Each structure stands twice: as structure tokens, then as C-alpha cells.
Amino acid sequence: MTQKDLKEQAKKVLNANFNEDKGFTIPCEGLYPFQWNWDSGFIAIGYAHYDVNKAKREIEALLSAQWENGFLPHIVFHNDSDTYFPGADFHQSSLHPLASKTHKTTGMTQPPVLGFVLKEIYDIVEDKADMISFIKHNIDKVFHNHAHFYTHRDPNKEGLVYIYHNWESGTDNSPIWDDIWDTFTPPNYTFERMDTTHVDAAQRPTNREYDYYLNLIEIAKEYNYDDAKITELSPFLVQDPLFNAILIKSNAALIELYEIIGDSKEKIDILKAWQEKAITRFNEKLYNEKLGGYVHYDLRNEKQIEFLSSSSFTPLFAQIPDNARAERLMKNLTNKFKGNDKFLCSSFDPDSDRFNPKKYWRGPIWINLNWLLYKGLNNYKYKNLAETVKEDSITLIKRYGFYEYFDARKSITENAGYGGNNFSWSAALLLDLLKD
Ligand code: DGY
Numbered sequence: 001m002t003q004k005d006l007k008e009q010a011k012k013v014l015n016a017n018f019n020e021d022k023g024f025t026i027p028c029e030g031l032y033p034f035q036w037n038w039d040s041g042f043i044a045i046g047y048a049h050y051d052v053n054k055a056k057r058e059i060e061a062l063l064s065a066q067w068e069n070g071f072l073p074h075i076v077f078h079n080d081s082d083t084y085f086p087g088a089d090f091h092q093s094s095l096h097p098l099a100s101k102t103h104k105t106t107g108m109t110q111p112p113v114l115g116f117v118l119k120e121i122y123d124i125v126e127d128k129a130d131m132i133s134f135i136k137h138n139i140d141k142v143f144h145n146h147a148h149f150y151t152h153r154d155p156n157k158e159g160l161v162y163i164y165h166n167w168e169s170g171t172d173n174s175p176i177w178d179d180i181w182d183t184f185t186p187p188n189y190t191f192e193r194m195d196t197t198h199v200d201a202a203q204r205p206t207n208r209e210y211d212y213y214l215n216l217i218e219i220a221k222e223y224n225y226d227d228a229k230i231t232e233l234s235p236f237l238v239q240d241p242l243f244n245a246i247l248i249k250s251n252a253a254l255i256e257l258y259e260i261i262g263d264s265k266e267k268i269d270i271l272k273a274w275q276e277k278a279i280t281r282f283n284e285k286l287y288n289e290k291l292g293g294y295v296h297y298d299l300r301n302e303k304q305i306e307f308l309s310s311s312s313f314t315p316l317f318a319q320i321p322d323n324a325r326a327e328r329l330m331k332n333l334t335n336k337f338k339g340n341d342k343f344l345c346s347s348f349d350p351d352s353d354r355f356n357p358k359k360y361w362r363g364p365i366w367i368n369l370n371w372l373l374y375k376g377l378n379n380y381k382y383k384n385l386a387e388t389v390k391e392d393s394i395t396l397i398k399r400y401g402f403y404e405y406f407d408a409r410k411s412i413t414e415n416a417g418y419g420g421n422n423f424s425w426s427a428a429l430l431l432d433l434l435k436d
Helices: 003-017 037-048 054-061 114-124 128-152 175-181 207-222 227-233 241-261 265-285 310-318 323-338 369-380 382-402 426-434
Strands: 075-077 295-298 303-304
Touching: 003 037, 003 382, 003 426, 037 054, 037 075, 037 114, 037 369, 037 426, 054 128, 054 265, 054 310, 114 128, 114 241, 128 241, 128 265, 128 382, 175 207, 175 303, 207 227, 207 241, 227 265, 241 265, 241 310, 310 323, 323 382, 369 382
Parallel strands: none
Antiparallel strands: 295 303
């Protein structure tokens, strides 16, 4: 298949998943029938390459559900659908007094990509003046979102924000969370899974894992999604390196964008102060010398969670490590995650006995993480390894299709694309990777 054909196919996937009426894109049909926060950011980057209007609508649809306190939810229920659980009626965002009055949403968030997404789109499009006016119109909403994090999600005022639910991480059922599940016992809920009607159950979380996911939401709901109560009482409180690296990268992008549009010195100063504190503390608290990578910090139980995952390398994207640490990350990626027999990049340490090559975030490759790593490695001039990440991503999609995730093992001969098919961010980010 030529690159031109592949690009056309990617556009077809995106266009088919776009809801013309409401102006947003579903991640994929059936499995994820609403608007997801970080999906939308990555999707908008894809649109910027051929239909900037759609990119703008995507971002505006997400921002239209922003809460009055700046919070941006992980799912916006613009539409009804009975193909997904848990839906709007379970999440009940209206429990929070400052929740969106116009949209039903969840009461949790996802990695805050919008800052860097705006900058990516600005760099991609030709009509800079038009993009500047779009950015002027929306940038303060993104700033407000970041301010919300530092005000309500950073109890030690150390520049690192927490997540209170595994779905906020984006890496939903990573083995990272297994030890946290050992610290509390949820009820055995009665509920009907919808995801396993779309996708082989072997590729999705277990029912018992869903009990934990639902229990964390029930606890947050009991306190009307009040941040202070969640800080005090949620059994899941984690400082995630991927989440914080994305926030830091988005802060940096906001600084650049405010400079481009002019006239917000006060906000630039605030952003610079956040950055200094955040990057310093990130390097002190989230680096694990023994493993040679960044790890998650369990804030509830006050300890590092000592595992390498694809999240461990994402600080490269935000230029957080110095050159010596970057070198160590690069060597780990090369020797441990790639070896001679694997595509990059497994979502979890392939040498760990918790690694599962087929199951959601317990091992398979995700195109959005690859995109972050491709950019991150280029930041440090590791051009060859960056090219490998890019070529592996293209090869997997060419070979298997626009799947949600992929088996890292090169020896697999059967279909090694898993989860949802015609998955929007795989298509969107492929378009970006193929641009040069
Ligand atoms: C899921 O897997 O359904 C989660 O909602 C993703 O955010």
C-alpha cells in the first residue's frame, strides 16, 4: 500500500467517526460512543493536516463541557448511546455544584493535552492569523484548567498533581495499579459490561477490576466529586509521570502561545513559576535510579510504585530529564522494550511477570504513546530510535489496520491488532507521523 493510500484510509476512519451534528469525533464505534478528552486532542492534530475546521470544532466541543471551576472531564456525553457502560447516569456529574450545566460528563479527567495540541496545530496550519484568533478565543480556558489542577490536585503544593482514578491516567488497567487494588476491597457490584460485547474479553479488564473502577467513582460521588474530600479519602491517589509530563508540556506550549499572541505577561509569569517547581520536583520524586526510569508515586501510601512502563519514558516529551537521564531512558528502551524481537513500544515492562501482550494497557503498543516517544526522542537527538518508533507504528497499522492497540511481538503471525478497530487516534496520529 502506498503512503498516499494509507493517508486516504486514515482520513476515511476519522471522517466516519465524526459526528457532524455535534462537532466531535468518537474514538471508535460501539466501544467508545462519546467524546473522550485526550482522544479529542490527538484527533484534532490529525484533522489539522487536512480539515482545520474539524480540528477547531473538536476542541470547542470538548471545551463547551468545561466546568465552572476549570475542570475538563474525561468523557462528554453529547449524545445518547446504550453501547457503553458506565454512562452518564452512573457518573452523575451534576452532583458537583460547578459541573457543566449544559452537558452531562464524567467527574474525572484525563491527561491535559489541549495546551500542546493547540501549539501542534498552530505549527501545522498555513493560515497562522486564523489560528491565532482561534487560540486567543480559547487559550484562557486551557489556562483555567491548569490552574484548577495546581489549586485542587496538588495538596503538598509541590508542582505535581494527582489522579484519583485509573481512568484519569489514560493507561486504564496498567499493572501499575495492581498493588493499589490490594489496599481496599470493593463490593461485588452487579452490572452489565458492554465493552466485552464489542471486543474479546481476553483483551479487556476483568469484572473484578471493574469493581475497583466503579467503587472509586462511588466514593467520589458520595462526596459530590469534591476535590478536598477526594484528596482526604480516596484510596487511589497517584502522581503519574505521564499525566504530569503532559501537563508540563502543555504549560510550556501555553507560554509559547501567550508569547505569540502577546499581552498576557501575568499568565506567562504564573506558568513559568509552575514549570520551575514542577520540573524540579518531578526529577526529585518520580525518578527511580535503580530502574533507570520515571515511575508512579502512590501519594496515598507515600511510596514509589517500582515498575517501568511506556509512561516512564514520556518525560522526554516535556524535556524533563537532563542528558544523562535521557541516555539511561534511551538504553532501557533499546535493550529492554525493543530487544531484537519486539516492536516499540510495549505499554508495560516486557520482562515483568505482569506483562500481558494482548490485554489493554498490560503490554500492547498504543499509537499515542508511540507518538509522544517519537517526539520525545527527537527532543534529545536520538534520531535513529525515534525513526524506529515511527516506522514500527506505520508498519503495525499497515499490516493489521487502524486498531486501538497492537501486539509488540514480531513473531506473531495471526492478526495482532487488538481492541477497537477504525480507532480515531491511530488514524489521526498516523497522518501526523507521515507528514515528514
Ligand atoms: C473504558 O475503558 O471504557 C474507559 O472509559 C476509558 O476511559
